Amino acid sequence: MKMTIDMPFVETCTISDCAYNKDDKCHARAITIGDGIHPGCDTSFLGSPSHTRANSLAGVGACKVSGCSYNNDLECSADSITVSMKNDSIQCMTYQEA
Numbered sequence: 813m814k815m816t817i818d819m820p821f822v823e824t825c826t827i828s829d830c831a832y833n834k835d836d837k838c839h840a841r842a843i844t845i846g847d848g849i850h851p852g853c854d855t856s857f858l859g860s861p862s863h864t865r866a867n868s869l870a871g872v873g874a875c876k877v878s879g880c881s882y883n884n885d886l887e888c889s890a891d892s893i894t895v896s897m898k899n900d901s902i903q904c905m906t907y908q909e910a
């Protein structure tokens with residue numbers, strides 16, 4: 813049985829050495845953002861010699877950054893997000909302080 817879930821999608825991710833990344837797109841089924849305060853990617857799997865064969869785009873399954881204006885009951889309400897490196901960590905660049 814499969815479920816269809818409406819999630820914001822990860823429009824781009826520039827972390828090319830993550831196993832889920834191909835051509836600046838994230839192909840994990842869903843990612844988790846945040847550690848409660850910082851909007852870091854909680855799913856990145858870095859330094860892998862192989863990359864996923866999946867072609868579907870990742871969704872944002874959960875976000876633990878309640879201080880973001882897009883966060884609604886620990887879910888992201890943006891249409892899409894982008895992920896990139898900022899201050900030496902992998903972060904949601906769509907984050908907006910509430």
Ligand code: SF4
Nearest residue numbers: 851875880883888904
């Ligand atoms: S935009 Fe905000 S709520 Fe959505 S994933 Fe990024 S930090 Fe979380």
